[in-house]
Amino acid sequence: MVIILHRQRYGYDVLIHTNDHPPPHVHVRKGNQHVRVYLYTLRITMNYGFSNRELRKIRQLIRDNHGAIIFEWERIHGKIM
Template structure:
Protein backbone atom coordinates (compact mmCIF):
# COMPACT_ATOMS: atom_id res chain seq x y z
CA UNK A 1 0.00 0.00 0.00
CA UNK A 2 2.06 2.92 -1.24
CA UNK A 3 1.51 6.00 0.92
CA UNK A 4 1.33 9.23 -1.06
CA UNK A 5 1.38 11.59 1.92
CA UNK A 6 0.17 12.07 5.49
CA UNK A 7 -1.42 15.23 6.80
CA UNK A 8 -3.52 16.11 9.86
CA UNK A 9 -3.51 12.46 10.87
CA UNK A 10 -4.93 11.31 7.52
CA UNK A 11 -3.00 8.85 5.37
CA UNK A 12 -3.55 9.12 1.62
CA UNK A 13 -2.62 5.99 -0.29
CA UNK A 14 -3.46 3.51 -2.99
CA UNK A 15 -3.24 -0.26 -3.14
CA UNK A 16 -0.54 -1.84 -5.28
CA UNK A 17 -3.22 -3.66 -7.29
CA UNK A 18 -5.59 -0.69 -7.69
CA UNK A 19 -7.49 -0.08 -10.92
CA UNK A 20 -8.92 2.74 -12.98
CA UNK A 21 -10.50 5.20 -12.64
CA UNK A 22 -7.81 7.01 -10.71
CA UNK A 23 -8.71 7.30 -7.05
CA UNK A 24 -7.20 7.67 -3.60
CA UNK A 25 -7.87 5.88 -0.33
CA UNK A 26 -7.78 7.68 3.00
CA UNK A 27 -7.58 6.30 6.51
CA UNK A 28 -7.40 7.69 10.02
CA UNK A 29 -8.08 6.02 13.37
CA UNK A 30 -9.94 3.06 11.90
CA UNK A 31 -11.99 5.23 9.52
CA UNK A 32 -11.71 4.84 5.75
CA UNK A 33 -12.79 6.59 2.57
CA UNK A 34 -12.23 6.44 -1.15
CA UNK A 35 -12.41 9.37 -3.57
CA UNK A 36 -12.32 9.40 -7.36
CA UNK A 37 -9.93 12.08 -8.64
CA UNK A 38 -11.48 13.35 -11.87
CA UNK A 39 -13.80 14.79 -10.87
CA UNK A 40 -13.11 14.66 -7.15
CA UNK A 41 -15.99 12.60 -5.84
CA UNK A 42 -16.59 10.56 -2.70
CA UNK A 43 -17.07 6.89 -3.54
CA UNK A 44 -17.38 5.38 -0.08
CA UNK A 45 -16.81 6.41 3.51
CA UNK A 46 -16.84 4.38 6.70
CA UNK A 47 -17.12 6.32 9.95
CA UNK A 48 -15.79 9.71 8.77
CA UNK A 49 -17.94 12.67 9.81
CA UNK A 50 -19.16 15.25 7.30
CA UNK A 51 -16.58 17.76 8.56
CA UNK A 52 -13.77 15.22 8.16
CA UNK A 53 -14.92 14.46 4.62
CA UNK A 54 -14.86 18.20 3.82
CA UNK A 55 -11.32 18.39 5.20
CA UNK A 56 -10.27 15.37 3.14
CA UNK A 57 -11.76 16.89 -0.02
CA UNK A 58 -9.79 20.11 0.57
CA UNK A 59 -6.58 18.13 1.15
CA UNK A 60 -7.18 16.23 -2.08
CA UNK A 61 -7.78 19.49 -3.97
CA UNK A 62 -4.62 21.01 -2.49
CA UNK A 63 -2.52 17.93 -3.33
CA UNK A 64 -4.21 16.75 -6.52
CA UNK A 65 -1.09 17.12 -8.70
CA UNK A 66 0.95 15.08 -6.23
CA UNK A 67 -1.71 12.36 -6.01
CA UNK A 68 -2.16 12.06 -9.79
CA UNK A 69 1.58 12.11 -10.50
CA UNK A 70 2.16 9.47 -7.81
CA UNK A 71 -0.55 7.28 -9.38
CA UNK A 72 0.91 7.73 -12.86
CA UNK A 73 4.46 7.05 -11.70
CA UNK A 74 3.49 3.91 -9.78
CA UNK A 75 1.07 2.33 -12.23
CA UNK A 76 2.79 3.33 -15.48
CA UNK A 77 6.23 2.00 -14.63
CA UNK A 78 7.47 -0.75 -16.89
Protein backbone atom coordinates in the same frame (compact mmCIF):
# COMPACT_ATOMS: atom_id res chain seq x y z
CA MET B 1 -0.17 -0.07 -0.87
CA VAL B 2 1.87 3.13 -1.01
CA ILE B 3 1.34 5.93 1.49
CA ILE B 4 1.77 9.12 -0.52
CA LEU B 5 0.78 11.62 2.17
CA HIS B 6 1.51 10.47 5.71
CA ARG B 7 -0.27 12.10 8.64
CA GLN B 8 -0.94 15.22 6.67
CA ARG B 9 -3.26 17.95 7.80
CA TYR B 10 -5.73 16.63 10.37
CA GLY B 11 -3.82 13.34 10.67
CA TYR B 12 -5.01 11.70 7.44
CA ASP B 13 -2.97 9.15 5.49
CA VAL B 14 -3.54 9.22 1.72
CA LEU B 15 -2.79 5.89 0.02
CA ILE B 16 -2.65 4.36 -3.42
CA HIS B 17 -2.87 0.58 -3.69
CA THR B 18 -0.27 -0.79 -6.11
CA ASN B 19 -2.65 -3.45 -7.44
CA ASP B 20 -5.62 -1.08 -7.77
CA HIS B 21 -7.82 -0.34 -10.78
CA PRO B 22 -8.91 2.73 -12.75
CA PRO B 23 -10.37 5.27 -12.52
CA PRO B 24 -7.65 7.08 -10.56
CA HIS B 25 -8.51 7.30 -6.88
CA VAL B 26 -6.97 7.33 -3.44
CA HIS B 27 -7.84 5.80 -0.12
CA VAL B 28 -7.79 8.06 2.93
CA ARG B 29 -7.46 6.65 6.42
CA LYS B 30 -7.40 7.95 9.93
CA GLY B 31 -7.56 5.38 12.71
CA ASN B 32 -10.37 2.95 11.85
CA GLN B 33 -12.01 5.37 9.38
CA HIS B 34 -11.60 4.84 5.65
CA VAL B 35 -12.87 6.47 2.46
CA ARG B 36 -12.16 6.20 -1.27
CA VAL B 37 -12.03 9.42 -3.31
CA TYR B 38 -11.92 9.62 -7.11
CA LEU B 39 -9.22 12.06 -8.18
CA TYR B 40 -10.90 13.89 -11.06
CA THR B 41 -14.38 14.30 -9.62
CA LEU B 42 -13.51 14.18 -5.88
CA ARG B 43 -16.48 11.85 -5.56
CA ILE B 44 -16.58 10.05 -2.24
CA THR B 45 -17.26 6.31 -2.19
CA MET B 46 -16.98 3.66 0.46
CA ASN B 47 -17.10 6.04 3.43
CA TYR B 48 -16.58 4.20 6.68
CA GLY B 49 -16.84 6.56 9.62
CA PHE B 50 -15.97 10.05 8.38
CA SER B 51 -18.37 12.90 9.12
CA ASN B 52 -19.43 15.36 6.41
CA ARG B 53 -17.11 17.94 7.98
CA GLU B 54 -14.16 15.55 7.73
CA LEU B 55 -15.05 14.69 4.13
CA ARG B 56 -14.85 18.39 3.23
CA LYS B 57 -11.37 18.52 4.80
CA ILE B 58 -10.32 15.40 2.90
CA ARG B 59 -11.50 16.85 -0.42
CA GLN B 60 -9.55 20.03 0.29
CA LEU B 61 -6.42 18.05 1.16
CA ILE B 62 -6.70 16.22 -2.17
CA ARG B 63 -7.29 19.49 -4.07
CA ASP B 64 -4.24 21.06 -2.42
CA ASN B 65 -2.03 18.09 -3.38
CA HIS B 66 -3.73 17.07 -6.63
CA GLY B 67 -0.67 17.39 -8.87
CA ALA B 68 1.54 15.31 -6.58
CA ILE B 69 -1.17 12.68 -6.14
CA ILE B 70 -1.72 12.34 -9.91
CA PHE B 71 2.05 12.08 -10.37
CA GLU B 72 2.19 9.20 -7.89
CA TRP B 73 -0.82 7.44 -9.47
CA GLU B 74 0.89 7.59 -12.88
CA ARG B 75 4.24 6.47 -11.43
CA ILE B 76 2.55 3.40 -9.94
CA HIS B 77 -0.08 2.59 -12.60
CA GLY B 78 1.15 4.29 -15.76
CA LYS B 79 0.02 7.34 -17.65
CA ILE B 80 -3.64 8.30 -17.40
CA MET B 81 -5.32 8.46 -20.81
